Amino acid sequence: MSELRVLHVNDDPLVTSLVAALLSREGYAVTSINDPTQAISAVVYENFRVVILDIEIPIVDGLQLLQDIKRHDGGIQVVMLTGVVTTSAALEGMRLGASDCVFKPLDGSEKLLAAVADSFATIDRWRTRLRELAQRRKAERQLCDTP
Template identity: 45%
Template structure:
């Protein structure tokens, strides 16, 4: 069974056009045991997801070229099981609602003087990812068992 217990499994993709915030967040998340890939160019995010085993993303909303809400939709269309946490400097009720309606786990505001709420959300998100893997593993085992039972009764 796949578990999300080691730090190498706690992969996070962080996409933000603010290089300073990317570096600060990368340092804080790495210090907490996450394996972080930081991208300043949002158009590289889907390619990274296609080529990695990353199941959790942190996305800035207001970015040039690709809006974070549009990227959220693209990620969810590609794989609805990828968990996304939104970040923004645009503090508005509409931003939060659009993020949550789009399937985001949470929406946080920058600047972020205290990373505790983000860390708590990331921990809960990885628990959710682990539940997904367990469910898929159980489904695989049930199907294999059903095929074995059907094959032995013939």
């Protein structure tokens, strides 16, 4: 279960509590951060593979934070969470590497749960593909070393 770690960055403690409770019930280990200036250090020093990021947060531009996260590790899946329903912000987030965009209010939890599950499925597919490539490379080396 420790691999299903999610970082949630949102300035609203009520939203982080709601999301943490929702995801915890589904077996995810959620770390919530209400101060966006702490997000990059959490990403750098802890092994989060999925980040739920509010785009509209004070102090830090959410889209810039998305870029910083992806610059640190392009394999981290970022799900944008926003109450501002603008097509341009959602499209810009996707262009910058977000895997999905979920709009607030979270009337139903299905969309967020599906976005997080899809993010972990993407990670699993990449891990499987990398293992297959490593095995293929090992087999090719063994063939080349055979007299």
